[in-house]
Amino acid sequence: MAAINENLEQRTLKFATACKILTKQLNGSISNVEDCRQLVRTSNALAENYCEAFVQGEKKEVLLRLKIAHKMAKESDYWLRVLEPFNQDHAPEIEALIIASEEIKYNISEVINTLQ
Template identity: 35%
Template structure:
């Protein structure tokens, strides 16, 4: 979990990009359309909020954005899990990879957020 800020920015970008690529391969139904909208939003929000954190106006703003990143990465896991259940078997390995990446990002952001809790104690 020793990603530098530049590597983490690229990693969150790739996560959002890869989510967009895989959802374009998903079958269209009422449920999947809504789940796709949600996962596109949440995965993009991880990347966008991390960029905002890097430009944080204050220490509190930085940690607030990091916590939003954690929340959005966790939310992405849910939408990906739901999509995996309705996906074509050929896309499931890629969705599983994205779920793992969302889990890793959640853990990274939780670790960063925990540093604030430690320093505030």
């Protein structure tokens, strides 16, 4: 399980980084700026909470952090879907990030179910 956790930790960090890179490429319209701000916040919180989950020793705290990370993955997915229709020139990158967020959500759910 430790190898799975390390792999998922790396994937969450790469996801957060990819979201930041994407937001730098999008146009600076008011709606894009606000939506990008939310995407960066949620993707960073996803990676942070997943990484912090296994630093804590108590099972209750680990599960809490994992559930927060799962929620942040859902929110990141939402913000990507909000951005996609207004940024069609970046649709392939956004779609790839949506797929990544769905995979991360699934993997975090599997870890939560294993620990419960």
